[in-house]
Amino acid sequence: MPLTSIFEKNSNWIQEKTAIDKDFFKDLSKGQSPEILYIGCSDSRVTAEKMMGAKPGEVFVHRNIANMVPNTDLSAMSVIDYALTHLKVKHIVVCGHYECGGVKAAMKSEDLGILNPWLRNIRDVYRLHKSELNAIKDEAKRYNRLIELNVQEQCINIIKTSQYQKAFKDRSVTVHGWVFDISKGKLIDLEINFEGILKEIMEIYQLD
Ligand code: CO
DSSP states (O other), X not given: OOHHHHHHHHHHHHHHHHHHOTTHHHHHTTOXXXXXXXXXXXXXXXXXXXXXXXXXXXXXXXXXTTSOOOTTOHHHHHHHHIIIIISOOSEEEEEEETTOHHHHHHTSSOOOTTHHHHHHHHHHHHHHTHHHHHTOOSHHHHHHHHHHHHHHHHHHHXXXXXXXXXXXXXXXXXXXXXXXXXXXXXEEEOOOOHHHHHHHHHHHHOOO
């Protein structure tokens, strides 16, 4: 994609939008009230808004390598805090994807420098679910399952935050675990029962 064509495409997009609604951008500038926080992978093939058919203003987005929610990551924690405390989102989605290079890299015995501590969180997911994963003989299937379990564990990391626990007490706010199947363009809801998980782990993670 030549960089110069981007500005031309931007002009076309402005024309397209304002042809349908002349105040489109003026209205957009008034503020945002998205109901969904989406946390996904930075992978260029997993376009957050496009695959959901979302319009500007509808989804608050955070992306990083392998859709992680490390409890000590200031960026992810700030996004969650802002989304829950100020935007008051109703849903938080963690969306992983098959063919995730981050998850693949984490499972290699290789020194990846600055990526080591980041990807080690995925090794921890493997360790937590080692017996289930090791029982899967087919390597591709085992890798897909690790991707799904990583989504689940990152959702649990959201539940561990005080911001989520406070918001959950006040109103309805739901966590969802999804995966995107790149080869089909399909979004899959893993249908993880987070309310059940929440009850189960609160004994350990309850903050007040
Ligand atoms: Co990825």
